[in-house]
Amino acid sequence: MKIDKEIFSEMVNFYGDVFHIPPLAAKIYAYLIFDFERKGVCFDKFVDVFSASKSSVSSNLNLLLNLNIINDFNKIDERKRFFVMNENFMKIRFEEIIEKMERELSILHNLKDFRNTSDESALRKFEIYTRLFNKNITNIKETLPQL
Structure with missing residues (x-):
């Protein structure tokens, strides 16, 4: 996935303020916006990209899911959960x-x-x-x- 760091940083600040969410949750949401093809991003990718603990990533993903900001799904051939922006958000x-x-x-x-x-x-x-x-x-x- 190709990401513009300047736009990403601006989005993290903006969505953190607008949605009143912690920085990692804002980073996750901003990162998902760059998933233009909506293939989804798996949990492990967030841990790697943000160098965050599994528990931090998990709690922030759950926050975004509970706020209806993102959705998750499973691919038929994989056990992993994938996350995407909620199109209806x-x-x-x-x-x-x-x-x-x-x-x-x-x-x-x-x-x-x-x-x-x-x-x-x-x-x-x-x-x-x-x-x-x-x-x-x-x-x-x-x-x-x-x-």
């Missing part, structure tokens, strides 16, 4: 983003009702904020089926 991730935005919108509407203000400036900012949320929610919902 981006869709899952954006569905969670929509859910969080809708939840925040609901909270904001409840807060607005509770405050019951006639302050035009505050009401205008609230309307702009809710329009922005609604526009982004609609945009993501319309784009998701294309993924």
Whole structure:
């Protein structure tokens, strides 16, 4: 598998921050992104590539599996498990983003009702904020089926 070290490093930092995962888990995920043919990477390869202990690799793979970020499979002619990116993860991730935005919108509407203000400036900012949320929610919902 061919990997660009600069892009790999950038991805490790980014996904570690975005997914709130430990560095080794971010490295594993970034490494799997370079598996463009989706052949899968076996456990031993991760141990070799990252010079990490088997227990560290195992616990980080399990974390990524539990978060639905990666999937595993077995080939018919081999006992080894192979790991790949979860093709549906981006869709899952954006569905969670929509859910969080809708939840925040609901909270904001409840807060607005509770405050019951006639302050035009505050009401205008609230309307702009809710329009922005609604526009982004609609945009993501319309784009998701294309993924």
